[in-house]
Amino acid sequence: MSKECQNSQPAAPCYGKRQETPHGVTTSFGLSDHFADMLGNCLSYAEDARKAGRPIVGILCEFTPRELILAAGGVPVCLCGGSLDMIAPAEEVLPANLCPLIKSTFGYHLTRSNPFLEMADLLVAETTCDGKKKMYELMAESRTMHVLELPQKSDDPDALAHWRAELAKLRDLLQDRYSVRIDDGRLREAIRTTNRYRALRRRLAELMAADRPPLTGRQLLDFKSNIWCMESDMTAYENALPGLDLVAQENNKCKYTRTGATNPVRVLLTGVPVLHGAQKVVDIIESSGGLVVCMENCTGLKPLLQDVDETIADPLDALAEKYFSLPCSVMTPNDRRMESLRRLTEQYRPDCVIDLAWQGCLTYDVESARVKTLAQRELHLPFLRISTDYSPNDAARIALRVEALFETARDRQGDARP
Ligand code: SF4
Ligand code: SF4
Secondary structure (H helix, E strand, O other): OOOOOOOOOOOOOOOOOOOOOOOOOOOOOOHHHHHOOHHHHHHHHHHHHHHOOOOEEEEOOOOOOHHHHHHOOOEEEEOOOOOHHHHHHHHOOOOOOOOHHHHHHHHHHHHOOOHHHHHOOEEEEEOOOHHHHHHHHHHOOOOOEEEEOOOOEOOOHHHHHHHHHHHHHHHHHHHHHHOOOOOHHHHHHHHHHHHHHHHHHHHHHHHHHOOOOOOOHHHHHHOOOOOOOOHHHHHHHHHHHHHHHHHHHHHHHOOOOOOOOOOOEEEEEEEOOOOOOOOHHHHHHHHOOEEEEEEOOOOOOOOOOOOOOOOOOOHHHHHHHHHHOOOOOOOEOOHHHHHHHHHHHHHHOOOEEEEEEEOOOHHHHHHHHHHHHHHHHHOOOOEEEEEEOOOHHHHHHHHHHHHHHHHHHHHHHHHHOO
16 A cells, blocks of 8 residues: 555645645644744733733643633743753752752743743742752742642542542632632632643643644644733644644545555653653654654643543542543653553553653652553553653754654554555
């Protein structure tokens, strides 16, 4: 069977033949243009919001419910650092063998070079990994910070109640600080907004389940903002999704074999968040013949898979349940991550699994052994663990390992041929 698209009149170019029209419209249906200046868009939005009297509230983890901040009239902004340039300043204070995400975030704090951090009236943090916790103490010396205590025994019957109490304390703090009453109505409205946002990003991610997805993993990673729920982003998603759905459907009509040598190897990427500026592993995968069809981490599907249940009578209960279920490696045991990986494998049909751990991230690094066992013994997929930092120095070495993984994946595809 030919590896080329044989569909006589495809509505849009197939994967690998992405083109621009004379009007500059690509197969991303405007999303590339819309997110080209993501940080600039977010900055304008945050500045306008502040002028309108809305406080900017910095968040540093997906366990922090944005809904409470939105219901208080605030703008939650993710402040996690992805910049290599911030590592050296941070290492003046922090140990060098700490995770680069923590160091980069702290480097922005020291150099006062993150405009969102500088305009934040409050930071909401959480007790997740030890490095973050101790870094927050240093940030709190000069910034207003509230730390949520996250219980970490995922199956402990008392843990959810404790987490709900922590969310209630945050609600009370926001009410007092911003002289606003966060009643159930306001909270439900915020929940409806974030659920709408999650649903749109989920639909975009689900396009990657197609045999020939209309986007690359890097595009999908780039098509989001550091501030959730901006109306302009949601409108851009709504405008682009019908066209992208059509491209995915048309591409699937192509006479096409997934086992051809030129076809990309479908990758499920799991592990640590891949922040703006720190996308090197995704780029290496996709320039080595792979396609990241599923990103299970906190900058991908992890925070999007479960909505906040709008049918639960007490919206704070609903928030507590949703956020306590987040399958982060700081939880013990973290069986929910394994369940999520099983479901995502079924849905996205990867050819292999890559588990990324930032150097110094003990929880993800240790948990990698469980992911490896799951991938190899249960899902029967080739597996690669990558431990790296934000520096480009090891890019060639990582590329070699990724290429070897892809060879194994292609050999297995060949073996599976009738
Ligand atoms: S990986 Fe865990 S600690 Fe990091 S942002 Fe996600 S939930 Fe928070
Ligand atoms: S990547 Fe790991 S070490 Fe770094 S902040 Fe997240 S959980 Fe902590």
